[in-house]
Amino acid sequence: NAGVTQTPKFQVLKTGQSMTLQCAQDMNHNSMYWYRQDPGMGLRLIYYSASEGTTDKGEVPNGYNVSRLNKREFSLRLESAAPSQTSVYFCASRESPAYEQYFGPGTRLTVT
Amino acid sequence: AQSVTQPDIHITVSEGASLELRCNYSYGATPYLFWYVQSPGQGLQLLLKYFSGDTLVQGIKGFEAEFKRSQSSFNLRKPSVHWSDAAEYFCAVRTYGQNFVFGPGTRLSVLP
Numbered sequence: 594n595a596g597v598t599q600t601p602k603f604q605v606l607k608t609g610q611s612m613t614l615q616c617a618q619d620m621n622h623n624s625m626y627w628y629r630q631d632p633g634m635g636l637r638l639i640y641y642s643a644s645e646g647t648t649d650k651g652e653v654p655n656g657y658n659v660s661r662l663n664k665r666e667f668s669l670r671l672e673s674a675a676p677s678q679t680s681v682y683f684c685a686s687r688e689s690p691a692y693e694q695y696f697g698p699g700t701r702l703t704v705t
Numbered sequence: 706a707q708s709v710t711q712p713d714i715h716i717t718v719s720e721g722a723s724l725e726l727r728c729n730y731s732y733g734a735t736p737y738l739f740w741y742v743q744s745p746g747q748g749l750q751l752l753l754k755y756f757s758g759d760t761l762v763q764g765i766k767g768f769e770a771e772f773k774r775s776q777s778s779f780n781l782r783k784p785s786v787h788w789s790d791a792a793e794y795f796c797a798v799r800t801y802g803q804n805f806v807f808g809p810g811t812r813l814s815v816l817p
Contacts, residue, residue, distance in 0.1 A: 636807040
């Protein structure tokens with residue numbers, strides 16, 4: 594099993610450009626998450642999807658949109674990138690009732 | 706609001722020495738508690754978790770953690786640190802629903 598995979602691993606954008614970060618999991622998990630990681634701030638939840646067909650905002654949703662394409666895939670879209678969105682983005686999945694999350698390797702995004 | 710604090714931003718220990726990483730949380734009820742480890746350039750890997758029962762939990766790589774309700778703490782320990790333990794460590798709390806809160810992280814350096 595590959596677990597949680599993310600593409601791309603690295604990306605550089607110019608301010609105002611758009612892009613979609615892809616995430617897929619092969620563990621048949623119901624819940625999926627997008628986090629951003631910034632130095633000294635730990636991980637902050639952007640959006641999550643408790644099950645296929647549902648999405649909800651987390652702590653820092655502004656400037657992002659998500660799509661739960663199917664049970665396996667959960668994408669994060671930046672419509673108009675800003676330098677403040679420079680960060681490392683992690684996707685995670687979780688299967689109820691077990692509560693731990695499984696994380697992907699991350700996408701390092703730089704917006705200039 | 707729920708919060709997780711990790712008072713030590715950076716800790717340096719010698720190989721073979723014991724280790725304790727501190728974690729305090731703010732939440733009214735008994736939370737679900739986790740410790741994750743992140744090696745450079747990697748995603749987060751679960752070390753251990755506490756849901757209920759015995760307050761001393763064992764994890765992978767020789768780590769253990771103790772839940773102390775009276776102190777709202779969940780400190781991570783290891784009796785003898787190995788050079789490969791150098792990484793960043795995150796404490797996390799699941800409070801309700803999909804609400805996971807991560808601490809800011811503690812970076813561990815290991816001296817030979």
